[in-house]
Amino acid sequence: MTNEILKGLGGTIPATLPNALRDHGLLVNTAMGLYGWGAELEAVYDGLTSALSAEIWDREPVVLRFPPILPRSVFEKSEYVASFPQLFGAVHAFQGDEYAHESLEQAVTKGEDWSDRTRLTDFVLAPAVCYSVYPLYSGNVVDGGKVVDASGFCFRHEPSTEPGRMVSFRLREFVTIGSPADASTWFGAWHRRSAAFVRRLGLDVRVEAASDPFFGTTGQIMAENQREEGMKAEVVVPIGGHPVAVASINYHRDHFGRIFDIRSTDGEPAHSACVGFGLERLAFALVAAHGPSTARWPHAVRELLWSGRPGAPESADLDPS
């Protein structure tokens, strides 16, 4: 019943999305790489959110949630532009008078390019959640491996019909900031822990060495170095026959400690590492593996996501048939 509109629109969702998602109308598409979702997927996101909280609880994390927007000052400082200029989204706004407004309105109405009618604001779209975390520790000395549980919507400008590649998506990140030993121990431990978590969701898991999509020819060398030095790994699962990374584990060395002036107790720039989980991709993988009816998902998976909590979709059968 709540699904009527989603079902009706199923046919317009890109054909490359997994069959389960397309046919069962769990999403509505609004543009390439951009989707709305219904109560059923929201229950899955809620379940993943609480199951992930249980994974980090023992570390007594600082829990922080962020809006989808990052201050431009933080973004500019972060050196993101140097590495990933092709991915960021900058927020522009109109700041003109009534004459300029009339001209803008005409350009929009005529379907002209109105790129030049706006100016850069003090805001960009958050490319990852942990960029909001580091500046909070600027000028601080951290000891014993600070742990932050952070989440929010992220944006990457890579519109695509590829399953799970979205321009706007939810990222849950566990971040540690501390000594080189703190960060590298964390990095190693989360290879195992993140794979174990995803495996408990009943998914086929591989952990692979990976690299970030650094821009240009220099970027290729940076990516090769990153891979050779084992600085990034991804937890990969199949979605509709495609291998898709649902989590990534990243060791930043002193990159953010240096940029944001965070030090460990020895006075050196702090090291940091993070593990990030893509909630949409995990949800899509769950539907692809276990079917669109969460009521029929394996008992252990349902327990992990909704153990004993009211709001578990016991009766909400996603399968319209």
Place this chain on the structure above:
Amino acid sequence: MTNEILKGLGGTIPATLPNALRDHGLLVNTAMGLYGWGAELEAVYDGLTSALSAEIWDREPVVLRFPPILPRSVFEKSEYVASFPQLFGAVHAFQGDEYAHESLEQAVTKGEDWSDRTRLTDFVLAPAVCYSVYPLYSGNVVDGGKVVDASGFCFRHEPSTEPGRMVSFRLREFVTIGSPADASTWFGAWHRRSAAFVRRLGLDVRVEAASDPFFGTTGQIMAENQREEGMKAEVVVPIGGHPVAVASINYHRDHFGRIFDIRSTDGEPAHSACVGFGLERLAFALVAAHGPSTARWPHAVRELLWSGRPGAPESADLDPS
């Protein structure tokens, strides 16, 4: 304990924010009008989310959640630019080669204005949630007053230190699309219902005729007309001595029906109305009224937000003292 960073940063939150929020470190500020928040406020947002679900449950709504991004094509069609050019955020991206990248990077490093280095993408920031809803019904005939429960992050470019005026915030909207009678009945009913809901939160409530911040001199006339014709009302509560609108009720006549080609059964463009609740403002008002310790909030308010649900912050005392 989870609050240590928030407390440490309390002093940098703008002084005009309510004392309770500033002193008790419920927020971290990242820029003017932009804040991160901790687990305590997230529990309040969760409580508001489920309490609002209970308000609309009887209407068997289509439940839709949306990312913070709206397709530019929908935005351009919506006529938002005509009315509120000062508020929208357009997403720009870099689409140049390695030479352009080098130049961009230099501009960023030197602190130059890099507005012209990016181009408009196919995406804008969602100015309101219901703009994602109407296009889903394009070409449809709706009967009996379709009801949609929609939510997501919205963006308005009005950076401010005013309490509760944020550039990025969560909006929960209940939308109806149908005949003129469906929409006007809804509009009238939600004057009472939204005020009653906010009153049950233990807040002092006024419902006031209101107008939207239409741009320019023509906009002033539009705002006056809107107010005279009683097309918009706001539910206003005090936050730290300031009157702040925590909900608005809006009657759009056939504006969206006409633009997005939605018809009612008589073949005419459908009418629509919506009520929107600002989750951050409601949460701030709750803290301002009942104090920073949710454990000490009135029993009836706690019941409304967290009735019997695990995860209710029984033991999480927001008061660091």
